[in-house]
Amino acid sequence: MPAPQTDLLQGTLDLLILKALALQELHGMGVSRRIAQITGGAFVVKAGSLFPALHRMEQAGWLTSSWGESETDRRAKFYALTKAGKKQLHTESEWWERVSLAMATALRTT
Amino acid sequence: MISRLRALWNNLFRRKQLDTDLDEELRAYVELVSAERMQAGMDPEEAHRDALRELGGLQQVIEGVRDVRAGVWVERLALDIRYGVRTLAKNRAFTLIALATLALGIGANTAMFSLLDQVVLRLLPVSHPEQLVIVRETGNHYGNSYGANTVSWPMFEDLRDNNQVFSGMFCRFPATVTLGYGDRAAQIPAELVSGSYFPILGVGAALGRTIAPDDDAVPDSKPVVVLSYSFWRSYFDGDRTIVGRTIALNGHAMTVIGVAQPGFDGVDLGVPAKVFVPIMMKTEMTPHSDGLKDRRRRLSWVTTYGRLKPGVSREQAQLSLQPLLHGILEFEVRQPEFTRSATPADRPLFLRNRVEIVPGSENGLSEYMRRPLWLLVALTGTVLLLACANLANLLLARATARERELAVRLAIGAGRARISRQLLLESLLLAGAGAILGLALAFLADRILVHMYLPADAAAEFVVSPIPDGRVLAFTLGVMLLTSLVFGLLPALRGSRTEITLSLKDRSGAASAGGISLRRMLVGVQVALSLILLVGAGLFVRTLRNLEDLGPGFPTDRLLTFKIDPSLNGYSDEETKSFYERLNVNLQTMPGVTSVGFSTMGLLKGYGWQNAVLGKDFEGAPIEEQPVLTEVGPDYFATLGIPIIAGRDFTVQDDAPARYKYAVVNETFARKYFPARNPIGQRFGLVDDREPVTPDIEVIGVIPDRKYRDLRESAPAQAYFPYFEGPHFRFMTIYLRTQGDPRQIEDGLRERMRQFDPHVPVVGLQTMNEQIGFSLRTERLVASLSAVFGGLATLLAVIGLYGVMAYTVTRRTREMGIRIALGALRSDVLAMVMREVFLLVGAGLVAGCSLALALANLVRSQLFGLNPRDPLTLIGSALALALAAGVAGLIPAMRASCVDPTTALRHE
16 A cells, blocks of 8 residues: 555644654754654655744754754754754654544544 | 744844855755765766755745744835835825825824813813812802802802712812012912812822811911922922922912922813912902902802712712702892892792703813814814825725736736735835824924914913823824725725736726726715815805904004003002002003003903993893993093094093992993983992992993904993092003004013013003904814815815826727717717716715705804805805816816827727
């Protein structure tokens, strides 16, 4: 069965980005690839959504950015979680787990 | 929070840097993706193309990021505003007319509302002013009265001690006193107040203390005075050591005990009090009357205020006090004073007098200005309506003209919301600029109006400030917002509905057909409103002309007048009498003066001394209107240019101390009291409630009827007595007939008076024409403002009409061309367009006429010498408007009739 064409739910993208950055700092494409990797290819984030989200989250104080060297020895902008970002990841994960549990229960009911 | 602020700061002020960074970030992304593709085996060129495809359009991503930037709306707004300002600047004629319209509408309304608010609507600056009321008696008054709002001292005591509706009562009496401090002398308005005045008003002291009940317990016992804050600042330069010092009031040493709190100038806004004195000092402050010791119950002189207990309404208080008043009246009719001053026929009338409770902010000025101010507010309201109609019309026209521009913008992808926002923003820009202009205009206008309305010395310190307060600002902003919504949303809604293809394809198409009928209606409304304003202007201007043409009935050129009161310097009756005799001689010898006349009661001041008269011929008849009386010097009639038509003038030999013996009366007096008889030699007496009177004053002369109190009245019955007869000598109004321009001797006269007696101040020195001009200030204000409004309204209506007709003609160019090509005469085309013009104007005129006729009664009391439905004014205004409209319509009509059919048909 092919992966359904999933539109990212409002709020989901933020959570995925936070999660993608939880282990290490990444540049834009790194975030995109990491999300594809951790969702088993179910979500492919396009640049048109990714960059506005990154900038928005940076302004919100969840992410911080710095310029560094990419794999291709090129200057690239790397994003990392801030303290507030980590807290946000924690709260959003909890919320998401509650929602998915509730949804799963609801769908299982006959 | 901090990160957001930093982001906002960066976004607004370091945009370039951010954009370069973003560019580099996205470039890196593309490079990384293509590197990935190449690793997967693509050749470099294909990998790059593929990477760009994955990015999905560089510009879109950049826009996407910009959209999430904090403060993006500021940026957008700045862009929109810049665009709006540019379009407005490009359309200079439109912008100028629109701004002028807005400034006129908003400015006129703010100015008038400010004035109305501060003079008529505003409450006193005291604690809980809404609880404060004036208690007065309405109905026929017998005895002596100092004005409609006054009651007698015994009645004040009765009300104070027996009412159940007030938590406290106080009273006051306004007096003019002469202040001596150092070597300066000035006549100033003073307020004599009861001891409860300051505590009940809740007004405190800025310095020292205010008058307490203790200060006002025993007559003549406490010579203390409280200064008003503004007077303390202006006259005593805010000297803090003034408390405890002594100043002279009417020659009496008075100790300054304090300065009242800032902003409080007494309870009469029209005559701001400079000093406050315990009312127990009445005898000292008003040397011409015995004050408190005069216990006559029909001598009304104090204005009585009460503070309503919480929860008690004015109506309840009125009901509760009526039995109390009735009891007092029942008592009074049995007193000898009443029997002496009224006939038995007057008794039942008197017993029907009622208590009236009016707001505590009521005063002479607010009463005098209420009707004209409301009238002007109504006028400016009409102007505002008209301004709105005009603006809506202008903006509709502009929206139509911009249909193509908007269609182009829609076609290249602008959102409808964005376009609506743009149009609304432009309206707000206009309205905002208009409001600023309007407020500036209002500020200026109010300063001018205050100066027009008040005597020069009062205007300087009148508490009406030209700065609008919060409520007025809210009112203006409301008007502004409403206006911008009315005229901003209409075109915006229409604008965003524009069908792209239609507007782009067909320039004279049907896309705007809906707009033109709305615009026609707006022009009709404008014509109707202009007619109302023009009719109003006509009525008020003619009223002013009538009053000016009629005049007081004697030559007013080369006549100078001033007031003086030596008795306020502590001069005795004898000293005052001698003062006047010497002054008379002194002034008669002044170069440039041909004649000098003295009168105790000045002319055309809006008031007069009235007293009931009795005589054998009219014994027992009820007293309807009391005649107007005054005491005059020997050359009074000659100085004013009033002829003696029968009998003779007074001579110095008519002097008979302590009692009037001779009188000169006017024709109305003679007709009223001595009908069908030769008045010369007849006798009458002045009713006095202190003692029985025999009619023994002999009429020695008759003068023709002349106005006395104001120009509007028909001459009242008048009687004149020689002032040398006394018994008391008080204030005097002096008239000088001059050889040349009276203004040229004003300075010389002032200097002469200073040398004559430096301690007695000269008050209100002016020419008679200036005084008359001032007495007509309300009429002049209403006439000039209504004329200005009427003229501007007509101009706006005509511009609106021209715009609509010009547009109609342009739209129908092809039709006209075809008509002419098919053989229609140019005159036919001209007639066709003009028919439309007159249909439009005619409808407006009919509506305006009916409205003007319906509203006529509202202005009746403001008119003089003509009917509010005056046909001449109505027809004249309609004709003038029709003529102006005809000219405005003729220009596009001529253009239409000159259409060259070949050009017109090729035109599309």
